[in-house]
Amino acid sequence: MRCFCGIDIGGTGVKLALLDENKTVLSMDDFSTDSIHGLDAFLEAVSFSLTKMKSYAPGAEVLAVGIGCTGPLNIETGVVENPYTLPELEGVCLTAPVQSALGIPVYIENDANTAHLGEVSALDASDSGDTALITLGTGVGCSVRIGYRLFSVPGGIHPEMGHTSCGIDSDIRCYCGKVNCMENILSGTAVNRDADRFFGCTPEEVFENPDTDAKKRFCENIVHGLFNSVTTLSGIFNSRIIILAGGMTVFYNKYVLGKLENRIEMLEPGISVIPEVVTAKLGKDSGRIGAAILARMKFENRI
Numbered sequence: 252m253r254c255f256c257g258i259d260i261g262g263t264g265v266k267l268a269l270l271d272e273n274k275t276v277l278s279m280d281d282f283s284t285d286s287i288h289g290l291d292a293f294l295e296a297v298s299f300s301l302t303k304m305k306s307y308a309p310g311a312e313v314l315a316v317g318i319g320c321t322g323p324l325n326i327e328t329g330v331v332e333n334p335y336t337l338p339e340l341e342g343v344c345l346t347a348p349v350q351s352a353l354g355i356p357v358y359i360e361n362d363a364n365t366a367h368l369g370e371v372s373a374l375d376a377s378d379s380g381d382t383a384l385i386t387l388g389t390g391v392g393c394s395v396r397i398g399y400r401l402f403s404v405p406g407g408i409h410p411e412m413g414h415t416s417c418g419i420d421s422d423i424r425c426y427c428g429k430v431n432c433m434e435n436i437l438s439g440t441a442v443n444r445d446a447d448r449f450f451g452c453t454p455e456e457v458f459e460n461p462d463t464d465a466k467k468r469f470c471e472n473i474v475h476g477l478f479n480s481v482t483t484l485s486g487i488f489n490s491r492i493i494i495l496a497g498g499m500t501v502f503y504n505k506y507v508l509g510k511l512e513n514r515i516e517m518l519e520p521g522i523s524v525i526p527e528v529v530t531a532k533l534g535k536d537s538g539r540i541g542a543a544i545l546a547r548m549k550f551e552n553r554i
């Protein structure tokens with residue numbers, strides 16, 4: 252049975268999955284990122300997990316491995332350039348050594364891109380060639396597909412679209428230097444920070460009871476910031492489906508999505524692409540499933 256392995260490397264955990272050719276998950280495994288001290292420990296842990304997963308899938312022949320890694324990383328060289336959340340792997344090339352240890356091809360992508368591939372596989376849509384994914388978590392990340400291919404800029408660099416303007420100014424400056432980037436307005440960090448410092452409560456409580464003008468403005472800024480962000484993505488990249496993912500998905504689904512859809516309905520067809528905004532379905536598994544799909548697509552030269 253031909254299979255593909257996906258590895259999702261995050262700041263706290265490494266998640267692995269084994270998928271068959273029909274994208275069916277055969278087995279999964281996890282280990283803690285804290286347990287990795289350098290490349291050798293990573294190779295040992297991956298090898299151990301792969302053997303364990305194959306034991307649950309008799310007859311599995313693993314043809315390739317896909318890795319999704321929290322950025323920044325260089326996709327062309329496979330080198331992790333992330334001292335912030337992956338200090339133990341910073342400066343380490345993950346592709347060639349894993350390929351040499353396992354004896355099969357290894358491909359790497361930014362984790363927003365692998366999550367995007369995973370979520371696209373779970374979409375109930377026939378017209379899914381042009382899509383975008385916005386990860387709303389501690390920070391904000393974006394991934395774009397155009398004509399079924401992942402968008403990237405030359406040089407193996409994943410564009411940091413989470414630090415582009417969402418049209419709402421904060422009185423606090425983001426570490427990127429701007430006051431109006433998506434991350435500074437829409438991330439979980441920003442939304443919780445602002446609700447706490449302005450109102451001494453959670454953002455959920457503000458949306459539940461916006462009983463002052465300042466609270467109404469807070470809610471409006473989040474809705475309008477997300478509206479500006481999704482329509483910018485759909486306007487530039489022709490994204491017909493935009494997937495909201497990440498740790499804040501539940502918050503956005505409950506409090507923001509309905510208001511956002513009302514605003515999208517006012518767009519003029521023919522001038523603007525009218526995006527359909529949906530929420531992620533695979534949750535924390537989208538990265539590892541998408542990484543295995545990446546492995547298959549790269550292996551078959553489809554991206």
Ligand SMILES: [Zn+2]
Pocket residue numbers: 413414425426427428429432433434435
């Ligand atoms: Zn920023």
